Amino acid sequence: MSKSNPSRHPHAYSHSSPPDPLDTKSIDLSSSHITYQHKTIADADKTLNCILDIIAEGSWDWDGKTGRVVRSTAWFKMLGYDVGTFQQNVYTWENVIHKEDYDKVMQSFEKIITRKTDSYCIDYRCRKSDGSYLWITDRSKVVEYNPDGSVARIIGAHQDIHQQKIAQLSLFEQNQQLALGNVTLEKLISIKTEQLEAKNKLLEEKILEIERLANTDSLTNIANRKKFEEALNSEISRANRYEHALSLVILDIDHFKLINDSFGHKIGDQVLQNMVSAVVNNIRDVDIFARWGGEEFVLILPCIAIEAALNFSERLRQLISQTELSKGVYITCSFGVSEYHNTDTVEDLFHRADQALYRVKNNGRNSVQCEKKECRNCKLSWSTNTNMV
Structure with missing residues:
Protein backbone atom coordinates (compact mmCIF):
# COMPACT_ATOMS: atom_id res chain seq x y z
CA MET A 1 0.00 0.00 0.00
CA SER A 2 1.52 3.40 -0.94
CA LYS A 3 2.15 5.99 1.74
CA SER A 4 -0.40 8.81 2.02
CA ASN A 5 0.63 12.45 1.69
CA PRO A 6 0.45 13.84 5.26
CA SER A 7 -0.75 17.21 4.01
CA ARG A 8 -3.79 15.59 2.43
CA HIS A 9 -4.43 12.81 4.98
CA PRO A 10 -7.48 13.65 7.14
CA HIS A 11 -5.59 12.50 10.25
CA ALA A 12 -2.16 14.04 9.43
CA TYR A 13 -0.04 15.25 12.37
CA SER A 14 -0.18 19.00 12.94
CA HIS A 15 3.39 19.18 14.31
CA SER A 16 6.79 17.98 13.12
CA SER A 17 7.51 15.69 16.09
CA PRO A 18 6.44 12.01 15.89
CA PRO A 19 3.28 10.95 17.77
CA ASP A 20 3.39 9.63 21.28
CA PRO A 21 3.44 5.76 21.00
CA LEU A 22 1.07 5.67 23.98
CA ASP A 23 -1.39 8.07 22.32
CA THR A 24 -4.26 5.62 21.73
CA LYS A 25 -6.18 8.23 19.80
CA SER A 26 -3.46 8.34 17.15
CA ILE A 27 -3.31 4.55 17.02
CA ASP A 28 -7.06 4.22 16.64
CA LEU A 29 -7.17 6.81 13.87
CA SER A 30 -4.32 5.11 12.00
CA SER A 31 -6.05 1.72 12.30
CA SER A 32 -9.28 3.23 11.06
CA HIS A 33 -7.49 4.64 8.05
CA ILE A 34 -5.94 1.24 7.24
CA THR A 35 -9.34 -0.42 7.63
CA TYR A 36 -10.85 2.25 5.40
CA GLN A 37 -8.23 1.66 2.71
CA HIS A 38 -8.79 -2.14 2.83
CA LYS A 39 -12.53 -1.53 2.57
CA THR A 40 -11.93 0.79 -0.40
CA ILE A 41 -9.93 -1.92 -2.20
CA ALA A 42 -12.59 -4.54 -1.44
CA ASP A 43 -15.31 -2.17 -2.66
CA ALA A 44 -13.32 -1.50 -5.82
CA ASP A 45 -13.04 -5.25 -6.50
CA LYS A 46 -16.76 -5.65 -5.88
CA THR A 47 -17.54 -2.76 -8.22
CA LEU A 48 -15.23 -4.20 -10.88
CA ASN A 49 -16.98 -7.57 -10.72
CA CYS A 50 -20.38 -5.88 -10.97
CA ILE A 51 -19.24 -3.98 -14.05
CA LEU A 52 -17.94 -7.19 -15.62
CA ASP A 53 -21.29 -8.89 -15.01
CA ILE A 54 -23.10 -5.97 -16.64
CA ILE A 55 -20.99 -5.73 -19.79
CA ALA A 56 -20.32 -9.45 -20.18
CA GLU A 57 -22.30 -12.65 -19.87
CA GLY A 58 -19.72 -14.30 -17.62
CA SER A 59 -16.60 -13.11 -15.80
CA TRP A 60 -13.67 -14.90 -14.13
CA ASP A 61 -10.81 -13.93 -11.82
CA TRP A 62 -7.59 -16.02 -11.63
CA ASP A 63 -5.23 -15.79 -8.63
CA GLY A 64 -1.76 -16.84 -9.77
CA LYS A 65 -0.54 -17.26 -6.20
CA THR A 66 -3.10 -19.92 -5.30
CA GLY A 67 -4.31 -21.12 -8.71
CA ARG A 68 -7.87 -20.32 -7.58
CA VAL A 69 -10.37 -19.17 -10.21
CA VAL A 70 -13.52 -17.33 -9.15
CA ARG A 71 -16.29 -17.40 -11.76
CA SER A 72 -19.42 -15.24 -11.76
CA THR A 73 -22.94 -16.62 -11.59
CA ALA A 74 -23.46 -15.47 -15.18
CA TRP A 75 -20.47 -17.57 -16.29
CA PHE A 76 -22.17 -20.77 -15.09
CA LYS A 77 -25.61 -19.77 -16.38
CA MET A 78 -24.29 -19.00 -19.86
CA LEU A 79 -23.12 -22.62 -20.19
CA GLY A 80 -26.14 -24.10 -18.42
CA TYR A 81 -24.30 -25.33 -15.32
CA ASP A 82 -25.40 -24.94 -11.72
CA VAL A 83 -23.39 -22.32 -9.84
CA GLY A 84 -20.38 -23.96 -8.18
CA THR A 85 -20.53 -27.07 -10.38
CA PHE A 86 -16.80 -26.86 -11.06
CA GLN A 87 -13.85 -26.70 -8.72
CA GLN A 88 -12.22 -23.27 -8.59
CA ASN A 89 -9.15 -23.98 -10.73
CA VAL A 90 -7.99 -23.72 -14.37
CA TYR A 91 -8.39 -27.46 -14.99
CA THR A 92 -12.17 -27.17 -15.04
CA TRP A 93 -11.93 -24.35 -17.58
CA GLU A 94 -9.60 -26.40 -19.78
CA ASN A 95 -12.01 -29.34 -19.67
CA VAL A 96 -14.89 -27.40 -21.28
CA ILE A 97 -12.83 -26.06 -24.21
CA HIS A 98 -13.56 -27.74 -27.57
CA LYS A 99 -10.66 -30.00 -28.49
CA GLU A 100 -10.25 -28.28 -31.88
CA ASP A 101 -9.82 -24.92 -30.13
CA TYR A 102 -7.75 -26.12 -27.16
CA ASP A 103 -4.25 -25.54 -28.58
CA LYS A 104 -4.87 -21.98 -29.75
CA VAL A 105 -6.48 -21.06 -26.41
CA MET A 106 -3.56 -22.51 -24.45
CA GLN A 107 -1.10 -20.63 -26.68
CA SER A 108 -2.87 -17.36 -25.88
CA PHE A 109 -2.91 -18.14 -22.15
CA GLU A 110 0.76 -19.15 -22.26
CA LYS A 111 1.71 -15.75 -23.75
CA ILE A 112 0.12 -14.02 -20.76
CA ILE A 113 1.76 -16.33 -18.20
CA THR A 114 5.19 -15.81 -19.85
CA ARG A 115 4.56 -12.03 -20.06
CA LYS A 116 4.77 -11.86 -23.85
CA THR A 117 1.51 -9.91 -23.62
CA ASP A 118 -0.72 -8.58 -20.87
CA SER A 119 -4.06 -9.38 -22.52
CA TYR A 120 -5.80 -11.47 -25.15
CA CYS A 121 -9.09 -11.66 -27.01
CA ILE A 122 -9.98 -14.98 -28.63
CA ASP A 123 -13.06 -16.77 -29.97
CA TYR A 124 -13.55 -20.46 -29.14
CA ARG A 125 -16.16 -23.04 -28.22
CA CYS A 126 -17.11 -24.16 -24.69
CA ARG A 127 -19.04 -27.31 -23.82
CA LYS A 128 -22.44 -26.65 -22.24
CA SER A 129 -24.13 -28.82 -19.63
CA ASP A 130 -26.22 -30.55 -22.33
CA GLY A 131 -23.11 -31.55 -24.31
CA SER A 132 -23.53 -28.95 -27.06
CA TYR A 133 -20.94 -26.24 -27.70
CA LEU A 134 -21.32 -22.46 -27.43
CA TRP A 135 -19.17 -19.95 -29.30
CA ILE A 136 -17.82 -17.28 -26.94
CA THR A 137 -15.38 -14.38 -27.04
CA ASP A 138 -12.93 -14.52 -24.12
CA ARG A 139 -11.20 -11.25 -23.20
CA SER A 140 -8.61 -11.22 -20.42
CA LYS A 141 -6.23 -8.73 -18.82
CA VAL A 142 -3.39 -8.97 -16.29
CA VAL A 143 -4.26 -6.65 -13.39
CA GLU A 144 -1.54 -7.54 -10.89
CA TYR A 145 2.08 -8.74 -10.90
CA ASN A 146 4.17 -10.31 -8.13
CA PRO A 147 7.31 -8.53 -6.87
CA ASP A 148 9.42 -10.91 -9.00
CA GLY A 149 7.54 -9.85 -12.13
CA SER A 150 5.45 -13.01 -12.53
CA VAL A 151 1.72 -12.78 -13.13
CA ALA A 152 -0.27 -12.56 -9.89
CA ARG A 153 -3.81 -11.97 -11.11
CA ILE A 154 -5.79 -12.06 -14.36
CA ILE A 155 -9.42 -11.08 -14.88
CA GLY A 156 -11.51 -11.96 -17.90
CA ALA A 157 -14.98 -11.90 -19.40
CA HIS A 158 -16.89 -14.28 -21.68
CA GLN A 159 -19.36 -12.96 -24.25
CA ASP A 160 -21.89 -15.17 -26.05
CA ILE A 161 -21.29 -14.79 -29.83
CA HIS A 162 -22.91 -18.05 -30.84
CA GLN A 163 -25.63 -16.64 -33.09
CA GLN A 164 -23.21 -14.31 -34.88
CA LYS A 165 -20.72 -17.14 -35.41
CA ILE A 166 -23.37 -19.55 -36.68
CA ALA A 167 -24.64 -16.86 -39.04
CA GLN A 168 -21.13 -16.35 -40.42
CA LEU A 169 -20.60 -20.07 -40.93
CA SER A 170 -24.03 -20.43 -42.49
CA LEU A 171 -23.36 -17.59 -44.91
CA PHE A 172 -20.08 -19.16 -45.94
CA GLU A 173 -21.78 -22.49 -46.57
CA GLN A 174 -24.58 -20.85 -48.54
CA ASN A 175 -22.15 -19.09 -50.84
CA GLN A 176 -20.48 -22.40 -51.61
CA GLN A 177 -23.76 -24.15 -52.26
CA LEU A 178 -25.04 -21.43 -54.59
CA ALA A 179 -22.17 -22.23 -56.93
CA LEU A 180 -23.47 -25.76 -57.43
CA GLY A 181 -26.08 -24.55 -59.87
CA ASN A 182 -29.56 -25.95 -60.36
CA VAL A 183 -30.41 -27.37 -56.93
CA THR A 184 -32.21 -24.86 -54.78
CA LEU A 185 -30.40 -23.61 -51.70
CA GLU A 186 -33.09 -24.79 -49.28
CA LYS A 187 -33.23 -28.31 -50.71
CA LEU A 188 -29.47 -28.63 -50.86
CA ILE A 189 -29.06 -27.55 -47.24
CA SER A 190 -31.69 -30.06 -46.15
CA ILE A 191 -30.09 -32.92 -48.11
CA LYS A 192 -26.56 -32.11 -47.04
CA THR A 193 -27.57 -31.66 -43.41
CA GLU A 194 -29.25 -35.06 -43.26
CA GLN A 195 -26.33 -36.74 -45.00
CA LEU A 196 -23.75 -35.09 -42.79
CA GLU A 197 -25.67 -35.89 -39.62
CA ALA A 198 -25.90 -39.56 -40.57
CA LYS A 199 -22.23 -39.75 -41.59
CA ASN A 200 -21.08 -37.84 -38.52
CA LYS A 201 -23.01 -40.14 -36.21
CA LEU A 202 -21.43 -43.24 -37.75
CA LEU A 203 -18.01 -41.60 -37.79
CA GLU A 204 -18.23 -40.52 -34.15
CA GLU A 205 -19.26 -44.01 -33.09
CA LYS A 206 -16.35 -45.57 -34.99
CA ILE A 207 -13.87 -43.01 -33.68
CA LEU A 208 -15.00 -43.57 -30.09
CA GLU A 209 -14.70 -47.33 -30.46
CA ILE A 210 -11.28 -47.07 -32.11
CA GLU A 211 -10.07 -44.69 -29.39
CA ARG A 212 -11.40 -46.97 -26.68
CA LEU A 213 -9.67 -50.01 -28.15
CA ALA A 214 -6.46 -48.08 -28.74
CA ASN A 215 -6.28 -46.54 -25.28
CA THR A 216 -7.88 -49.07 -22.92
CA ASP A 217 -6.61 -52.31 -21.43
CA SER A 218 -9.15 -54.94 -22.50
CA LEU A 219 -9.00 -56.95 -19.25
CA THR A 220 -9.13 -54.24 -16.59
CA ASN A 221 -10.84 -51.47 -18.60
CA ILE A 222 -8.34 -48.82 -17.45
CA ALA A 223 -5.79 -46.90 -19.51
CA ASN A 224 -3.17 -48.97 -21.32
Whole structure:
Protein backbone atom coordinates (compact mmCIF):
# COMPACT_ATOMS: atom_id res chain seq x y z
CA MET A 1 0.00 0.00 0.00
CA SER A 2 1.52 3.40 -0.94
CA LYS A 3 2.15 5.99 1.74
CA SER A 4 -0.40 8.81 2.02
CA ASN A 5 0.63 12.45 1.69
CA PRO A 6 0.45 13.84 5.26
CA SER A 7 -0.75 17.21 4.01
CA ARG A 8 -3.79 15.59 2.43
CA HIS A 9 -4.43 12.81 4.98
CA PRO A 10 -7.48 13.65 7.14
CA HIS A 11 -5.59 12.50 10.25
CA ALA A 12 -2.16 14.04 9.43
CA TYR A 13 -0.04 15.25 12.37
CA SER A 14 -0.18 19.00 12.94
CA HIS A 15 3.39 19.18 14.31
CA SER A 16 6.79 17.98 13.12
CA SER A 17 7.51 15.69 16.09
CA PRO A 18 6.44 12.01 15.89
CA PRO A 19 3.28 10.95 17.77
CA ASP A 20 3.39 9.63 21.28
CA PRO A 21 3.44 5.76 21.00
CA LEU A 22 1.07 5.67 23.98
CA ASP A 23 -1.39 8.07 22.32
CA THR A 24 -4.26 5.62 21.73
CA LYS A 25 -6.18 8.23 19.80
CA SER A 26 -3.46 8.34 17.15
CA ILE A 27 -3.31 4.55 17.02
CA ASP A 28 -7.06 4.22 16.64
CA LEU A 29 -7.17 6.81 13.87
CA SER A 30 -4.32 5.11 12.00
CA SER A 31 -6.05 1.72 12.30
CA SER A 32 -9.28 3.23 11.06
CA HIS A 33 -7.49 4.64 8.05
CA ILE A 34 -5.94 1.24 7.24
CA THR A 35 -9.34 -0.42 7.63
CA TYR A 36 -10.85 2.25 5.40
CA GLN A 37 -8.23 1.66 2.71
CA HIS A 38 -8.79 -2.14 2.83
CA LYS A 39 -12.53 -1.53 2.57
CA THR A 40 -11.93 0.79 -0.40
CA ILE A 41 -9.93 -1.92 -2.20
CA ALA A 42 -12.59 -4.54 -1.44
CA ASP A 43 -15.31 -2.17 -2.66
CA ALA A 44 -13.32 -1.50 -5.82
CA ASP A 45 -13.04 -5.25 -6.50
CA LYS A 46 -16.76 -5.65 -5.88
CA THR A 47 -17.54 -2.76 -8.22
CA LEU A 48 -15.23 -4.20 -10.88
CA ASN A 49 -16.98 -7.57 -10.72
CA CYS A 50 -20.38 -5.88 -10.97
CA ILE A 51 -19.24 -3.98 -14.05
CA LEU A 52 -17.94 -7.19 -15.62
CA ASP A 53 -21.29 -8.89 -15.01
CA ILE A 54 -23.10 -5.97 -16.64
CA ILE A 55 -20.99 -5.73 -19.79
CA ALA A 56 -20.32 -9.45 -20.18
CA GLU A 57 -22.30 -12.65 -19.87
CA GLY A 58 -19.72 -14.30 -17.62
CA SER A 59 -16.60 -13.11 -15.80
CA TRP A 60 -13.67 -14.90 -14.13
CA ASP A 61 -10.81 -13.93 -11.82
CA TRP A 62 -7.59 -16.02 -11.63
CA ASP A 63 -5.23 -15.79 -8.63
CA GLY A 64 -1.76 -16.84 -9.77
CA LYS A 65 -0.54 -17.26 -6.20
CA THR A 66 -3.10 -19.92 -5.30
CA GLY A 67 -4.31 -21.12 -8.71
CA ARG A 68 -7.87 -20.32 -7.58
CA VAL A 69 -10.37 -19.17 -10.21
CA VAL A 70 -13.52 -17.33 -9.15
CA ARG A 71 -16.29 -17.40 -11.76
CA SER A 72 -19.42 -15.24 -11.76
CA THR A 73 -22.94 -16.62 -11.59
CA ALA A 74 -23.46 -15.47 -15.18
CA TRP A 75 -20.47 -17.57 -16.29
CA PHE A 76 -22.17 -20.77 -15.09
CA LYS A 77 -25.61 -19.77 -16.38
CA MET A 78 -24.29 -19.00 -19.86
CA LEU A 79 -23.12 -22.62 -20.19
CA GLY A 80 -26.14 -24.10 -18.42
CA TYR A 81 -24.30 -25.33 -15.32
CA ASP A 82 -25.40 -24.94 -11.72
CA VAL A 83 -23.39 -22.32 -9.84
CA GLY A 84 -20.38 -23.96 -8.18
CA THR A 85 -20.53 -27.07 -10.38
CA PHE A 86 -16.80 -26.86 -11.06
CA GLN A 87 -13.85 -26.70 -8.72
CA GLN A 88 -12.22 -23.27 -8.59
CA ASN A 89 -9.15 -23.98 -10.73
CA VAL A 90 -7.99 -23.72 -14.37
CA TYR A 91 -8.39 -27.46 -14.99
CA THR A 92 -12.17 -27.17 -15.04
CA TRP A 93 -11.93 -24.35 -17.58
CA GLU A 94 -9.60 -26.40 -19.78
CA ASN A 95 -12.01 -29.34 -19.67
CA VAL A 96 -14.89 -27.40 -21.28
CA ILE A 97 -12.83 -26.06 -24.21
CA HIS A 98 -13.56 -27.74 -27.57
CA LYS A 99 -10.66 -30.00 -28.49
CA GLU A 100 -10.25 -28.28 -31.88
CA ASP A 101 -9.82 -24.92 -30.13
CA TYR A 102 -7.75 -26.12 -27.16
CA ASP A 103 -4.25 -25.54 -28.58
CA LYS A 104 -4.87 -21.98 -29.75
CA VAL A 105 -6.48 -21.06 -26.41
CA MET A 106 -3.56 -22.51 -24.45
CA GLN A 107 -1.10 -20.63 -26.68
CA SER A 108 -2.87 -17.36 -25.88
CA PHE A 109 -2.91 -18.14 -22.15
CA GLU A 110 0.76 -19.15 -22.26
CA LYS A 111 1.71 -15.75 -23.75
CA ILE A 112 0.12 -14.02 -20.76
CA ILE A 113 1.76 -16.33 -18.20
CA THR A 114 5.19 -15.81 -19.85
CA ARG A 115 4.56 -12.03 -20.06
CA LYS A 116 4.77 -11.86 -23.85
CA THR A 117 1.51 -9.91 -23.62
CA ASP A 118 -0.72 -8.58 -20.87
CA SER A 119 -4.06 -9.38 -22.52
CA TYR A 120 -5.80 -11.47 -25.15
CA CYS A 121 -9.09 -11.66 -27.01
CA ILE A 122 -9.98 -14.98 -28.63
CA ASP A 123 -13.06 -16.77 -29.97
CA TYR A 124 -13.55 -20.46 -29.14
CA ARG A 125 -16.16 -23.04 -28.22
CA CYS A 126 -17.11 -24.16 -24.69
CA ARG A 127 -19.04 -27.31 -23.82
CA LYS A 128 -22.44 -26.65 -22.24
CA SER A 129 -24.13 -28.82 -19.63
CA ASP A 130 -26.22 -30.55 -22.33
CA GLY A 131 -23.11 -31.55 -24.31
CA SER A 132 -23.53 -28.95 -27.06
CA TYR A 133 -20.94 -26.24 -27.70
CA LEU A 134 -21.32 -22.46 -27.43
CA TRP A 135 -19.17 -19.95 -29.30
CA ILE A 136 -17.82 -17.28 -26.94
CA THR A 137 -15.38 -14.38 -27.04
CA ASP A 138 -12.93 -14.52 -24.12
CA ARG A 139 -11.20 -11.25 -23.20
CA SER A 140 -8.61 -11.22 -20.42
CA LYS A 141 -6.23 -8.73 -18.82
CA VAL A 142 -3.39 -8.97 -16.29
CA VAL A 143 -4.26 -6.65 -13.39
CA GLU A 144 -1.54 -7.54 -10.89
CA TYR A 145 2.08 -8.74 -10.90
CA ASN A 146 4.17 -10.31 -8.13
CA PRO A 147 7.31 -8.53 -6.87
CA ASP A 148 9.42 -10.91 -9.00
CA GLY A 149 7.54 -9.85 -12.13
CA SER A 150 5.45 -13.01 -12.53
CA VAL A 151 1.72 -12.78 -13.13
CA ALA A 152 -0.27 -12.56 -9.89
CA ARG A 153 -3.81 -11.97 -11.11
CA ILE A 154 -5.79 -12.06 -14.36
CA ILE A 155 -9.42 -11.08 -14.88
CA GLY A 156 -11.51 -11.96 -17.90
CA ALA A 157 -14.98 -11.90 -19.40
CA HIS A 158 -16.89 -14.28 -21.68
CA GLN A 159 -19.36 -12.96 -24.25
CA ASP A 160 -21.89 -15.17 -26.05
CA ILE A 161 -21.29 -14.79 -29.83
CA HIS A 162 -22.91 -18.05 -30.84
CA GLN A 163 -25.63 -16.64 -33.09
CA GLN A 164 -23.21 -14.31 -34.88
CA LYS A 165 -20.72 -17.14 -35.41
CA ILE A 166 -23.37 -19.55 -36.68
CA ALA A 167 -24.64 -16.86 -39.04
CA GLN A 168 -21.13 -16.35 -40.42
CA LEU A 169 -20.60 -20.07 -40.93
CA SER A 170 -24.03 -20.43 -42.49
CA LEU A 171 -23.36 -17.59 -44.91
CA PHE A 172 -20.08 -19.16 -45.94
CA GLU A 173 -21.78 -22.49 -46.57
CA GLN A 174 -24.58 -20.85 -48.54
CA ASN A 175 -22.15 -19.09 -50.84
CA GLN A 176 -20.48 -22.40 -51.61
CA GLN A 177 -23.76 -24.15 -52.26
CA LEU A 178 -25.04 -21.43 -54.59
CA ALA A 179 -22.17 -22.23 -56.93
CA LEU A 180 -23.47 -25.76 -57.43
CA GLY A 181 -26.08 -24.55 -59.87
CA ASN A 182 -29.56 -25.95 -60.36
CA VAL A 183 -30.41 -27.37 -56.93
CA THR A 184 -32.21 -24.86 -54.78
CA LEU A 185 -30.40 -23.61 -51.70
CA GLU A 186 -33.09 -24.79 -49.28
CA LYS A 187 -33.23 -28.31 -50.71
CA LEU A 188 -29.47 -28.63 -50.86
CA ILE A 189 -29.06 -27.55 -47.24
CA SER A 190 -31.69 -30.06 -46.15
CA ILE A 191 -30.09 -32.92 -48.11
CA LYS A 192 -26.56 -32.11 -47.04
CA THR A 193 -27.57 -31.66 -43.41
CA GLU A 194 -29.25 -35.06 -43.26
CA GLN A 195 -26.33 -36.74 -45.00
CA LEU A 196 -23.75 -35.09 -42.79
CA GLU A 197 -25.67 -35.89 -39.62
CA ALA A 198 -25.90 -39.56 -40.57
CA LYS A 199 -22.23 -39.75 -41.59
CA ASN A 200 -21.08 -37.84 -38.52
CA LYS A 201 -23.01 -40.14 -36.21
CA LEU A 202 -21.43 -43.24 -37.75
CA LEU A 203 -18.01 -41.60 -37.79
CA GLU A 204 -18.23 -40.52 -34.15
CA GLU A 205 -19.26 -44.01 -33.09
CA LYS A 206 -16.35 -45.57 -34.99
CA ILE A 207 -13.87 -43.01 -33.68
CA LEU A 208 -15.00 -43.57 -30.09
CA GLU A 209 -14.70 -47.33 -30.46
CA ILE A 210 -11.28 -47.07 -32.11
CA GLU A 211 -10.07 -44.69 -29.39
CA ARG A 212 -11.40 -46.97 -26.68
CA LEU A 213 -9.67 -50.01 -28.15
CA ALA A 214 -6.46 -48.08 -28.74
CA ASN A 215 -6.28 -46.54 -25.28
CA THR A 216 -7.88 -49.07 -22.92
CA ASP A 217 -6.61 -52.31 -21.43
CA SER A 218 -9.15 -54.94 -22.50
CA LEU A 219 -9.00 -56.95 -19.25
CA THR A 220 -9.13 -54.24 -16.59
CA ASN A 221 -10.84 -51.47 -18.60
CA ILE A 222 -8.34 -48.82 -17.45
CA ALA A 223 -5.79 -46.90 -19.51
CA ASN A 224 -3.17 -48.97 -21.32
CA ARG A 225 0.52 -48.19 -21.66
CA LYS A 226 0.06 -46.04 -24.80
CA LYS A 227 -2.62 -43.88 -23.20
CA PHE A 228 -0.61 -43.57 -20.00
CA GLU A 229 2.48 -42.31 -21.83
CA GLU A 230 0.38 -39.65 -23.58
CA ALA A 231 -1.23 -38.64 -20.28
CA LEU A 232 2.11 -38.44 -18.45
CA ASN A 233 3.59 -36.13 -21.09
CA SER A 234 0.49 -33.95 -20.86
CA GLU A 235 0.64 -33.80 -17.04
CA ILE A 236 4.34 -32.92 -17.12
CA SER A 237 3.57 -30.02 -19.47
CA ARG A 238 0.78 -28.92 -17.14
CA ALA A 239 3.07 -29.15 -14.08
CA ASN A 240 5.65 -26.99 -15.85
CA ARG A 241 3.04 -24.48 -16.99
CA TYR A 242 1.48 -23.93 -13.56
CA GLU A 243 4.51 -24.95 -11.42
CA HIS A 244 2.50 -27.68 -9.70
CA ALA A 245 3.81 -30.80 -8.00
CA LEU A 246 3.51 -34.18 -9.75
CA SER A 247 4.26 -37.68 -8.46
CA LEU A 248 4.51 -41.08 -10.15
CA VAL A 249 3.75 -44.43 -8.51
CA ILE A 250 4.70 -47.85 -9.90
CA LEU A 251 3.04 -50.80 -8.16
CA ASP A 252 3.66 -54.47 -8.76
CA ILE A 253 1.62 -57.42 -7.45
CA ASP A 254 3.88 -59.64 -5.34
CA HIS A 255 4.31 -63.26 -6.50
CA PHE A 256 1.46 -63.00 -9.01
CA LYS A 257 2.71 -66.07 -10.87
CA LEU A 258 1.90 -68.10 -7.76
CA ILE A 259 -1.73 -66.94 -8.01
CA ASN A 260 -1.98 -68.19 -11.60
CA ASP A 261 -0.19 -71.44 -10.80
CA SER A 262 -2.28 -72.13 -7.68
CA PHE A 263 -5.74 -71.02 -8.79
CA GLY A 264 -5.59 -70.79 -12.58
CA HIS A 265 -5.59 -67.88 -15.01
CA LYS A 266 -9.31 -67.23 -14.68
CA ILE A 267 -8.91 -66.48 -10.97
CA GLY A 268 -5.75 -64.54 -11.79
CA ASP A 269 -7.71 -62.32 -14.18
CA GLN A 270 -10.41 -61.84 -11.55
CA VAL A 271 -7.79 -60.79 -9.01
CA LEU A 272 -6.41 -58.19 -11.43
CA GLN A 273 -9.87 -56.81 -12.17
CA ASN A 274 -10.89 -56.57 -8.51
CA MET A 275 -7.58 -55.04 -7.47
CA VAL A 276 -7.99 -52.37 -10.17
CA SER A 277 -11.55 -51.66 -8.99
CA ALA A 278 -10.31 -51.20 -5.42
CA VAL A 279 -7.70 -48.66 -6.56
CA VAL A 280 -10.01 -46.79 -8.96
CA ASN A 281 -12.60 -46.37 -6.20
CA ASN A 282 -10.02 -44.70 -3.96
CA ILE A 283 -8.31 -42.21 -6.30
CA ARG A 284 -9.37 -38.76 -7.52
CA ASP A 285 -10.91 -38.04 -10.91
CA VAL A 286 -7.73 -36.21 -11.95
CA ASP A 287 -5.48 -39.16 -11.08
CA ILE A 288 -4.54 -41.49 -13.95
CA PHE A 289 -4.27 -45.23 -13.29
CA ALA A 290 -3.04 -47.58 -16.01
CA ARG A 291 -1.84 -51.11 -16.61
CA TRP A 292 1.80 -51.00 -17.61
CA GLY A 293 2.02 -54.69 -18.41
CA GLY A 294 1.30 -58.04 -16.77
CA GLU A 295 0.92 -57.46 -13.03
CA GLU A 296 2.61 -54.03 -13.07
CA PHE A 297 0.56 -50.82 -12.85
CA VAL A 298 1.33 -47.09 -12.86
CA LEU A 299 -0.40 -44.12 -11.26
CA ILE A 300 -0.03 -40.37 -11.92
CA LEU A 301 -0.84 -38.04 -9.00
CA PRO A 302 -1.15 -34.42 -10.24
CA CYS A 303 -0.57 -31.65 -7.65
CA ILE A 304 0.76 -34.21 -5.13
CA ALA A 305 4.28 -33.88 -3.67
CA ILE A 306 6.47 -36.80 -2.62
CA GLU A 307 5.50 -37.16 1.07
CA ALA A 308 1.77 -37.03 0.30
CA ALA A 309 2.33 -39.54 -2.51
CA LEU A 310 4.11 -41.89 -0.10
CA ASN A 311 1.31 -41.63 2.45
CA PHE A 312 -1.33 -42.22 -0.22
CA SER A 313 0.58 -45.21 -1.61
CA GLU A 314 0.82 -46.71 1.86
CA ARG A 315 -2.95 -46.41 2.30
CA LEU A 316 -3.45 -48.16 -1.05
CA ARG A 317 -0.98 -50.89 -0.02
CA GLN A 318 -2.92 -51.56 3.17
CA LEU A 319 -6.27 -51.45 1.38
CA ILE A 320 -5.18 -53.98 -1.25
CA SER A 321 -3.63 -56.36 1.28
CA GLN A 322 -6.86 -56.37 3.35
CA THR A 323 -9.25 -56.89 0.41
CA GLU A 324 -10.45 -60.36 -0.58
CA LEU A 325 -10.02 -60.20 -4.37
CA SER A 326 -11.42 -63.66 -5.03
CA LYS A 327 -12.78 -66.29 -2.66
CA GLY A 328 -10.03 -66.89 -0.12
CA VAL A 329 -7.44 -64.99 -2.19
CA TYR A 330 -5.49 -62.01 -0.84
CA ILE A 331 -2.47 -60.30 -2.37
CA THR A 332 0.18 -57.76 -1.47
CA CYS A 333 1.82 -55.11 -3.65
CA SER A 334 5.17 -53.36 -3.80
CA PHE A 335 5.28 -49.61 -4.51
CA GLY A 336 7.99 -47.34 -5.95
CA VAL A 337 7.35 -43.58 -5.84
CA SER A 338 9.09 -40.59 -7.45
CA GLU A 339 8.40 -36.85 -7.71
CA TYR A 340 8.79 -34.78 -10.89
CA HIS A 341 11.44 -32.05 -10.99
CA ASN A 342 11.43 -29.44 -13.74
CA THR A 343 14.72 -30.73 -15.16
CA ASP A 344 13.43 -34.31 -15.43
CA THR A 345 12.73 -36.24 -18.58
CA VAL A 346 10.00 -38.88 -18.56
CA GLU A 347 12.79 -41.46 -18.39
CA ASP A 348 14.28 -39.78 -15.29
CA LEU A 349 10.96 -39.84 -13.46
CA PHE A 350 10.35 -43.50 -14.33
CA HIS A 351 13.89 -44.53 -13.50
CA ARG A 352 13.70 -43.21 -9.93
CA ALA A 353 10.34 -44.87 -9.27
CA ASP A 354 11.59 -48.11 -10.82
CA GLN A 355 14.74 -48.08 -8.69
CA ALA A 356 12.63 -47.58 -5.56
CA LEU A 357 10.42 -50.52 -6.59
CA TYR A 358 13.53 -52.63 -7.19
CA ARG A 359 14.72 -51.97 -3.62
CA VAL A 360 11.31 -52.93 -2.24
CA LYS A 361 11.45 -56.27 -4.05
CA ASN A 362 14.98 -56.91 -2.79
CA ASN A 363 13.92 -56.16 0.79
CA GLY A 364 10.99 -58.52 1.15
CA ARG A 365 8.31 -56.82 -0.98
CA ASN A 366 4.95 -55.47 0.32
CA SER A 367 6.15 -51.95 1.18
CA VAL A 368 6.44 -48.41 -0.20
CA GLN A 369 9.69 -46.62 -1.02
CA CYS A 370 10.94 -43.64 -2.99
CA GLU A 371 14.39 -42.69 -4.20
CA LYS A 372 16.61 -42.03 -1.19
CA LYS A 373 17.39 -38.41 -2.05
CA GLU A 374 13.68 -37.68 -2.55
CA CYS A 375 12.56 -39.01 0.81
CA ARG A 376 15.57 -38.03 2.90
CA ASN A 377 13.28 -35.86 5.05
CA CYS A 378 10.48 -38.44 5.26
CA LYS A 379 10.14 -40.13 8.67
CA LEU A 380 7.74 -42.82 7.50
CA SER A 381 7.87 -46.56 8.10
CA TRP A 382 5.98 -49.17 6.15
CA SER A 383 4.77 -52.69 6.98
CA THR A 384 6.60 -55.50 5.20
CA ASN A 385 6.62 -59.23 4.69
CA THR A 386 2.94 -60.10 5.24
CA ASN A 387 1.62 -63.37 3.81
CA MET A 388 0.32 -63.19 0.25
CA VAL A 389 -2.39 -65.88 0.27
